[in-house]
Amino acid sequence: MMPELGKYAGEVLSSYAASLVLLAGLVVVSLRASRKAKMALEALEKGRQDG
Amino acid sequence: MRLNALWEYANPVKFMRLTDRVLPVVSMLALAAMVVGLVWGFFFTPDDFRQGSTVKIIYLHVPSAMMAISAWFMMLVTSLIWLIRRHHVSALAAKAAAPVGAVMTIIGLVTGAIWGQPMWGTWWAWDPRLTSFLILFLFYLGYIALWEAVEDGDTAADLTSALCLVGSVFAFLSRYAVNFWNQGLHQGASVLRAGALAGDTEERVSNVFAVPLFISMAGFVLFFIALVLLRTRTEIRLRRAKALIARERLS
Numbered sequence: 001m002m003p004e005l006g007k008y009a010g011e012v013l014s015s016y017a018a019s020l021v022l023l024a025g026l027v028v029v030s031l032r033a034s035r036k037a038k039m040a041l042e043a044l045e046k047g048r049q050d051g
Numbered sequence: 052m053r054l055n056a057l058w059e060y061a062n063p064v065k066f067m068r069l070t071d072r073v074l075p076v077v078s079m080l081a082l083a084a085m086v087v088g089l090v091w092g093f094f095f096t097p098d099d100f101r102q103g104s105t106v107k108i109i110y111l112h113v114p115s116a117m118m119a120i121s122a123w124f125m126m127l128v129t130s131l132i133w134l135i136r137r138h139h140v141s142a143l144a145a146k147a148a149a150p151v152g153a154v155m156t157i158i159g160l161v162t163g164a165i166w167g168q169p170m171w172g173t174w175w176a177w178d179p180r181l182t183s184f185l186i187l188f189l190f191y192l193g194y195i196a197l198w199e200a201v202e203d204g205d206t207a208a209d210l211t212s213a214l215c216l217v218g219s220v221f222a223f224l225s226r227y228a229v230n231f232w233n234q235g236l237h238q239g240a241s242v243l244r245a246g247a248l249a250g251d252t253e254e255r256v257s258n259v260f261a262v263p264l265f266i267s268m269a270g271f272v273l274f275f276i277a278l279v280l281l282r283t284r285t286e287i288r289l290r291r292a293k294a295l296i297a298r299e300r301l302s
Contacts, residue, residue, distance in 0.1 A: 006103055006104050008104045008105045009104070011165050011168070012093075014165055015162045016089075018158070018165075019161070019162060022157060022161075023154070023274070030282050031281070034282070034285045037289050041292045044295045045295070048295065048299075
């Protein structure tokens with residue numbers, strides 16, 4: 001399954017690990033901010049209709 | 052096609068309606084292309100005869116560095132649209148793209164350092180391309196900080212647009228310095244070398260590596276578009292919420 005990386009296994013694996021962690025972190029932060037903004041705006045719009 | 056129709060999407064309501072439909076499609080395409088490109092590159096490509104398995108870093112390094120520079124140019128265009136036509140969605144799209152570009156720059160720097168260590172014998176060199184790329188990263192940080200530092204949205208958009216214009220020099224140098232500033236360690240563009248495509252020289256990235264690389268590059272472009280759409284939607288909602296709160300205070 002795992003390709004033979006030879007003596008550079010550390011370099012290749014750490015490149016992939018670091019990049020994937022950074023990309024995933026960016027997605028998680030963006031999704032969380034999106035959800036928060038959506039909820040905040042919905043609450044405000046609702047308050048405006050009720051009030 | 053009527054080019055003027057494009058301006059309709061400067062309207063936040065229309066933008067939200069369109070991206071509501073487009074975002075899931077772009078996200079799925081981005082995920083698919085990135086998975087195919089990276090899995091193909093990591094598992095199913097041979098080692099390079101000189102670089103060994105480190106050649107696999109190309110599937111991360113080239114697309115992320117390309118997007119780090121392209122993101123800045125996208126911000127330049129949207130900033131200019133803001134400065135000239137005062138479309139808020141355009142300014143917010145530039146704001147939304149900056150953290151994505153900054154992360155791409157970090158990935159480019161990190162994978163470049165990890166790749167440089169065994170191949171060049173050093174993590175870092177003050178080479179024209181590397182140096183301008185590092186300065187581009189600092190510009191990203193300054194740009195993001197400036198947006199946060201200025202309370203008034205329109206003023207922040209004006210100031211960050213000006214900063215974006217200045218930073219474009221370094222985005223440009225990161226891309227083209229290798230072509231006219233021949234004293235660095237970093238190699239020139241070899242993925243799409245015009246001479247090689249025309250058959251004049253054999254020196255370019257071999258197709259065994261190039262096909263998964265192109266898929267990965269497409270994946271990174273789509274990933275960038277998906278995240279910018281998502282984050283612009285967030286910024287539009289935040290701006291609307293701010294306006295509602297301000298209106299309530301007035302009444």
